[in-house]
Amino acid sequence: TIEFPRQYNAAVDLVDRHLAEGRQDRIAFRDDRGALSYGELARQVNRAGNALLALGIEPEQRIVLLLQDTTDFPVMFLGAIKAGIVPIPVNTLLTPADYEHMLIDSRARALVVSEPLLPKVDTAIARAPCLHHVLVSRAPEGNIGHERLEAHLAAVSDELEAFPTTPDDVGFWFYTSGSTGAPKAAMHLHAHLMQTAKLYAQGVLGIREDDVVFSAAKLFFAYGLGNALTFPLSVGATAILMAERPTPASVLRTLREHQPTIFCGVPTLFASMLADTTQGGITREAASRALRVCVSAGEALPKHVGEAWRERMGTDILDGIGTTELLHIFLSNRPGDVRYGTSGKPVPGYEIKLLGDDGQPVPAGEEGSLWVKAPSAAMGYWNQRELSLATFHGPWTRTGDRYVHDAEGYFTYLGRSDDMLKVGGIWVSPFEVESALAQHDAVLEAAVVGHTDGDRLVKPKAYVVLREGHLASEALENALKDFVKSKLAPYKYPRWVEFVPDLPKTATGKIQRFRLRAKRSA
């Protein structure tokens, strides 16, 4: 276990420590606009903390960060933490209704938003009663209707004494989706950032000061935050931030330009990079010759994708699994010990158990429900006692994943115990997609399940029963896809729509999704 002093502020450990250790001129971040040294980062973090305090925001109050991956993200995240204020990074791909929920539920005092995302929060800003300040990051000249973050940072001192938090103080939150209900916030502690850095990044990846890390998974994910903020800052390394959407072209360009040594992605991205043939397809020479390790999480990495990447790039992808509740990866393959098609073995410092339906540990070869004893487990969900009790059981967390382990100790993912889907590394609730479909005039009822694409990656598939007077057609199929995209975050739309006369149901009328799942493999 890692010992923390009783007075501990995560921002001091991740930023100010490097000044005391002589790293002020090393580069902490590079983004689309330039580089930020550790010295400059420390000063900007102080300005961010001072700017929030100057607005009257108090330690323990929350702020929401709706930010693209630029240096403003670490500056605001760490500045808030240093001032004892609790930042909540939120997914930039969501809908106005999602942001309204998060701003109201969290009672955030301030919102810091990247200028291109401002239209998504217009209505939410007007409706959130506790929200007093909106600061816009990287706003162009002219009237934007809100205050500029840059002006606030420029107006305050670059010195700040850290708020005297403890390792057990709530440091930051992350919202996460469940199969039903609105997203809930997992509350993480100051100690959790360094716990994940020491156990996974230093212990498994062996991250070092001379590493350059690029995570295509964004900082607003718990996964991306660890990869591109906590882990490099834990050792004085450099992170590359890319504001734009990760596509094979943008990722390849960034790899080529910055020559990272560690690259983190999700299976969908690795598969699409391998499939992309523009510019002659991805090769080690075209990407980064410096690469020493790649990391995948978010959903299980198909075996053939890992093998093809190793063949093409000469480096392994270390597949692992983490959750927002546990902050980062707790089961992982290791350098020199990769078994593609599995999530590897427990990360030292985390304990794993697989329980059968009787609540007893299952032997090797038998399926069980995954529980993790984790030093980085959230202390609960904000304002959600029932859900917290169902997930956090003393030091153990029930993840909801189904796994099997073999006699050599490798764990293989089998699916979820609820109906949740991971699509491109992000949770999708089938119920939410079904409710969106049900709002269409032509739809009587719908059921959504996971269906694997050509790369054996899961995407939503909808089975739809039409109302009388409506006929199945390709045009209607496309219209339904567009309809869902207009109602929900677009990544949630069903990639396939199958029209059926009725849905399989229990005697009490509950949809039998397992029958629809079996149908696809029949």
Ligand code: 3SK
């Ligand atoms: O989805 C995952 O596998 C994951 C990995 C690391 C951190 C957070 C998450 C959700």
